[in-house]
Amino acid sequence: MTPGRLEIFHCGGCPLSTSRMADDVRRGLSSAPKDLSPWPKYLYDGEGSHLFEEITRLPEYYQTRAEASILRRRAEEIVVRTGCRELVELGSGAAGEKTLLLLDALTAHNGGCAGYAPLDVSEDVLRKSGERLLREYPGLTVRGFVGDFEEPPERLLAEGPGAPRLVAFLGGTIGNLTPRRRRRFLGGLVRGFRRGDALLVGVDLVKDARTLEAAYNDRAGITARFNKNLLRVINDRLGGGFDPDLFEHRAPYVARDSRIEMWLLSRTAQRIPVKNLGLTISFAPGEGMRTEISTKFTSASARRMLEETGLRIAGFYTDEARLFGLLLAVQP
Ligand code: SAH
Ligand code: AVI
Numbered sequence: 651m652t653p654g655r656l657e658i659f660h661c662g663g664c665p666l667s668t669s670r671m672a673d674d675v676r677r678g679l680s681s682a683p684k685d686l687s688p689w690p691k692y693l694y695d696g697e698g699s700h701l702f703e704e705i706t707r708l709p710e711y712y713q714t715r716a717e718a719s720i721l722r723r724r725a726e727e728i729v730v731r732t733g734c735r736e737l738v739e740l741g742s743g744a745a746g747e748k749t750l751l752l753l754d755a756l757t758a759h760n761g762g763c764a765g766y767a768p769l770d771v772s773e774d775v776l777r778k779s780g781e782r783l784l785r786e787y788p789g790l791t792v793r794g795f796v797g798d799f800e801e802p803p804e805r806l807l808a809e810g811p812g813a814p815r816l817v818a819f820l821g822g823t824i825g826n827l828t829p830r831r832r833r834r835f836l837g838g839l840v841r842g843f844r845r846g847d848a849l850l851v852g853v854d855l856v857k858d859a860r861t862l863e864a865a866y867n868d869r870a871g872i873t874a875r876f877n878k879n880l881l882r883v884i885n886d887r888l889g890g891g892f893d894p895d896l897f898e899h900r901a902p903y904v905a906r907d908s909r910i911e912m913w914l915l916s917r918t919a920q921r922i923p924v925k926n927l928g929l930t931i932s933f934a935p936g937e938g939m940r941t942e943i944s945t946k947f948t949s950a951s952a953r954r955m956l957e958e959t960g961l962r963i964a965g966f967y968t969d970e971a972r973l974f975g976l977l978l979a980v981q982p
Contacts, residue, residue, distance in 0.1 A: 654788050656780040658773065659805070661797025664693075666771055668887055672927055675884060679924070684939035689909070690826040691771045691798060693876065693942065695883050699772050701876040703744055708872060710864040711820055716974035717852050721751040724967050728978055729755040729973075731964060732848040734816035735764060738806060740799040740839075741823045742768035745779035748820055753787060756816075762789035767806060769795040798837050800827075807842040814840075814846035822854040822974070825909070825945035832955070835890050840959040843868065843981040849961060853947040853975045855968070859903040862946065866901035866910050874899035877912050880941050889925030896920060900938070908951075912942040952977050 664848070671692060677684040686692065696703065704768060706714035729752070737752055739745070756764045766783060770776050778796040783792060795806055799819075807815065817839070827835060840849070866873050877899045881892035897914040904911050915935035923930050933939075949966055952975060956963060961979035968975045 653834070654784055654790070656784055656792045658777060658780070658794045658796065659718045659803070660669070660773075660944045661769075661795055661801070661803040665798070666798060668926075672888055675924070676890060676927050676929065679927075679929065684931075684937075687940045688828055688831065690823075692738075693880050695742070695879070695886075696772070696774060698876060698879045698883065699743065699775050700729050700804045701872060701879060703746075704872045705868075705876060706867075708868045708870065710868045711873075712855055712861070712865060712973050714746075716752070717820060717822075717976065718747050718759075719969045720746050720861070720967050720974065720976050724965075725751040725755040726758075727855040728752070728816070728850060728965070730758050730847075731978070731981065732814055732816050733846070734814045734848060735760055736815045737764070738766060738815050739766055740802070740817065740819045741767050741821065742770050742776070742779070743772075743821070744775055745783060749779075749783075749818075752788075752816070752818060753783070753790070757787055757789060760788075760850075763791075764789065765791050765793070767793045767795065769797055769799055769802060769806060771798065783907045784872050796803070800831065800838075802839065802842070804842070807847075813844040814848060816848050816850060817843075818850045820850070821854040822852050822944065824851055825854055826942060826947075828943065829945075831947055833958070836955070836959045840961060843961075845981055846961070848964065848982045849956065849979050851952070851977045851979075853876065853952045853977060854944065855973060856908055856946045856948050857973065859905065862903045862910055863901065863972075866912065866944070867899075871899075873901065873912075876947065877901075877914060877941055881914070884924065888927055889923075891923045891925075905946070907943075908947070909945040911940055912944070913938040913940050920939065947975065949975060 878894035884890040965978040
């Protein structure tokens, strides 16, 4: 592929289809307690992606700033240590400052020419960020993939400028997967690795519950809007009749599982039709529905998670306040 070109691929299969969403939401709304957290991807329609961008700028949401501060100091070292020629980024979102720090180092060490392969559920975000990156890095080739990182397409790792690749999974998004899905996802991903390929994973670190809960219960109410937006997504795509105002946002830290859990609590007794599922969902007053988990790690639990895949840990970096961690692991 010629430098300076953007290609967007749609992953095969149906991971983002409405019929898949209908199956997932039916399962989630029929479980006890009601639980949509196994599918965090549905939080990110256009509005959800926009709200997440706002979250990253909130004073309480330290994660993005802490991870960027690590990359400001370490991006070059990471690129040099891995000798990578292509950056593959899962759940890339808007390819913000953190991506640019990695691309600066990558292009600087490869004579201006390098590959970038982002994968995200949001095509709009991929296209806009791809076009912007080509203006900023004329020697870059961008292959954008619209799809589900839990079912990555073979060509994501099979093509491109070749090994070694740096596969980045930033932001702490790994913590949004349940332990079982996390294991399956990492195992599947690493099976596509060649010798020398590296994985860079951002993990939010365990800390006091006050700091954690403040990050998910911000004063401006943006996280509450992000949470309730899931109801609008279900209304739009599945003909649901949810009224977001009849739900309350909650995000407690559950120390036993080292995770924040986002919930929506019904303010009243209600029966809600979801037309395309042919279901009516009943809520008792105060009944909750879990919408997201966000697991926090220690350096030991994060290392274990990657070692289980057979990768060799090559580095663990944190910011000065040890709020956030970046783990680098290499395929031996
Ligand atoms: N990496 C960015 C964005 C994190 S937000 C950062 O660190 O700031 C999580 C991102 O993952 C969103 O852009 C969302 O659209 C994407 N995402 C969530 N679930 C996904 C899935 N199953 N497959 C692909 N992308 C997903
Ligand atoms: C993308 N992910 C790591 C965020 C998190 O912190 O778990 C999503 C988020 N949910 C609420 N606020 C931010």
